[in-house]
Amino acid sequence: MTRIKIGVSACLLGQKVRYDGKDKFANLEKHFDPKLYQLVPICPEVEMGMSIPRPSIQMRIIDRDTRLVQVDDHELDFTNQFNSWFKDNKSRFEQLQGFVLKSKSPSCGYQTTPHFKADESFTLKDGLFVANLKLSNDSAIINETQIQQKELFLKFIQQISKTT
Numbered sequence: 001m002t003r004i005k006i007g008v009s010a011c012l013l014g015q016k017v018r019y020d021g022k023d024k025f026a027n028l029e030k031h032f033d034p035k036l037y038q039l040v041p042i043c044p045e046v047e048m049g050m051s052i053p054r055p056s057i058q059m060r061i062i063d064r065d066t067r068l069v070q071v072d073d074h075e076l077d078f079t080n081q082f083n084s085w086f087k088d089n090k091s092r093f094e095q096l097q098g099f100v101l102k103s104k105s106p107s108c109g110y111q112t113t114p115h116f117k118a119d120e121s122f123t124l125k126d127g128l129f130v131a132n133l134k135l136s137n138d139s140a141i142i143n144e145t146q147i148q149q150k151e152l153f154l155k156f157i158q159q160i161s162k163t164t
Contacts, residue, residue, distance in 0.1 A: 098140035
C-alpha cells in the first residue's frame with residue numbers, strides 16, 4: 001500500500017529552521033500513523049534561500065499590494081523571490097495530498113497570518129505559501145492547532161484520502 005504524502009512545516013517535525021533557530025515540534029505522529037502517512041518536511045523560507053537564524057519577516061500591505069517583507073526594514077521585500085521559488089517547486093507540491101502547516105507564519109500560516117497595514121492594524125489571512133497553494137490547486141490544508149479540533153481533523157483526513 002502506498003502511503004499518503006502530506007507536506008508539513010519542517011519546524012513542526014522538530015527541525016530547527018525557524019527565524020530564531022528553534023523548532024515548534026508538534027508530535028504529529030500521534031495523529032498520522034507512519035504506516036499510512038508519509039510526512040514530507042517543507043520550510044519555504046529556508047528553501048528559498050533564507051538563513052537560520054534570520055531577521056523576522058511579515059506580510060504587509062504596501063500601496064494596496066500584499067508583500068512579504070522584513071519586519072525591521074520594509075524595503076527588504078522577499079515576495080518575488082518567494083513566488084519564484086514556489087513556481088520552481090510547484091510540481092513537487094502537486095504530488096502531496098495535503099499540508100499541515102505552522103499557524104501564524106508569514107509563509108505557512110493558514111487563516112492565521114497577520115497582514116499589517118501602515119497604521120500597524122492587521123487582518124488575519126493566509127501566509128504567502130498557502131496563498132500560492134490555493135492559487136495553484138485545491139490542496140487540503142490544516143494547521144497544527146486545527147488538528148486538535150476533531151471535526152476539522154476528520155474533514156482533512158477525508159479530503160486527503162479522496163486524492164489517493
